[in-house]
Structures are given as C-alpha cells and as structure tokens.
Amino acid sequence: MDFLRPDDWADALALKAAHPDATPIQGGTDVMVELNFDKGRPVALLDLNPCRELFEHTEIDGRLRIGAGVPYTELINRLGDRLPGLAQASRTVGSPQIRNRGTVGGNLGAASPAGDTHPALLAGDAVIEVESAARGARMIPIDEFYVWVKKNALESDELIRAIWLPPAEGPQYFSKVGTRNAMVIAVCSFAVALYPGAGTVRTGIGSAGPTPLRAVPAEEFLAAELPWHDPAPLPERVLREFGALVSAAAKPIDDVRGTADYRKHALSVLARRTLGWAWTDYLAERKAA
Incomplete structure (x- = not known):
C-alpha cells in the first residue's frame, strides 16, 4: 500500500x-x-494533513465555510453557538480523543448511513464544496450528496474541501439512540431545525436507510401546523403526527444493532422529543423578545 503525502492542496488534487x-x-x-x-x-492512502487550509473556518456573505479538516472539538467550542445542531451531533462522536482528530469531512467521505453528523447537515441545509485538479471546484447540495450505502456523489478525482452552512436562525436539535450511553454507533438518529423567518422546517434521519434521509412529508406537515406568529405550546396531536411521519419516512433494516421495527419506533420518539425541545426554545426566544 502506497502512502502519498502532498506538499499542499494543489499537490493533493494532482495526486x-x-x-x-x-x-x-x-x-x-x-x-x-x-x-x-x-x-x-x-x-494507496492520501494524507491531507499537510493541507493546512482544510483546518480553517470563516464566515463569507453570511454563511459559514468550514474546512474539511476542522475537527469536531473545534466545531463544538468555536461554532457551537451558530451551528447548535451540528455541535450537538459532534458531541456524540466517539471519545474526546476521537473528537480531537475526527472531522465532518471524513464523515462525509465515508458516507456511512450511521455517521453522526449527517442528520444535522441535512437539517442545516449544508452545501459541500468539492474540487478536482481538472475541473476545479463545484458545490453539491447536501440533499444530492448521498448516493447509496457508503457512496457519495464525488467523482474519482475529487476531494472534499469545505462544508458551507447558514448560521442557525432558529432552534436546532439532534438526538440518537445507541446500544449504550457513549462511544457508540447510532441505532438511529434524528435532527430537526426550525426556520422561523421562512416558516419552514428541515429534518435529518440517520442509521435508518441506505443513506441519510430527510422526512419531507413531516417537514411539510409541521411547517403548516406550527403557530409561528402566535406561538403557543404544541398539542400532543401535532407531536404524535410529526413522529409518525418521521417514522414512515425511514427505510431501516434489521441488523446486529436493532430491528427495523425498533428503529421506526425510536425515530418517532426522537422526533417528538427533539421537536418539543426546539419549540420550547422558540417559545422562550419569542417571550424574551
């Protein structure tokens, strides 16, 4: 097995x-x-650690550009206030040692349906910046990035350079179920993000399909039901219907971590809980305003 070590990003693309x-x-x-x-x-292995620009993050035209090499710890400590859903997901990744080394770029490259950051990236409306030596850079919306189990939309000569995300304009939450409380691969996971300005909702489902998924019917239902301009506690009917629609959107299988039926049930519970937390935050924000 060859080990390729570029001098910089341009050299990495050439290799x-x-x-x-x-x-x-x-x-x-x-x-x-x-x-x-x-x-x-x-x-061969292509070592990207010499490409120091991958470790940078900045804000450009109101969007956050996060280099593919920014570790989870940096996301939590530096960007958690503006990307709360992604920060919550990052906190559930492995141990502190893993969070110091692991990256969202690596999660995207592996494209495992169980990757912890995928639901938050879907809910957060991420765009992935990739690049090749021959064709230059292109932007891939997160909804088009996942192709199949551990398959993404990159061409064979492309590398992930950065992840673009808008700062949260409303509450965001992530939650997952595992076979133990820490350092565990998700049995299933879920993220929700509220967009009060547009009156819309985005979701993300993990470890319950061949790729990470959105529950679009659940999003459409909730956007129409939420009392955005006259906020009040949500009726139990809305919470349960949202949970049922999220469960219906999942495409799980039975495996060593859990059955398909369990995953569907767990997702309905996670959806109700994360929505409850998000809406409680929204009510508090409106009251404070």
Missing part, C-alpha cells in the same frame, strides 16, 4: 487525479479502524 483509487486520510478515525480489522485495504 488524487493520478491515483483515483487512493483513499484520503486526515483524522483516520474511520479508515484506521477498517485497516486494523482488515475490512479494507486501499491501494
């Missing part, structure tokens, strides 16, 4: 073009596990 089967590695929290358990042995 990826010359070695399209090379697997990018930065934090290594997914790649090294597969290597250690002999579940995969790529032809």
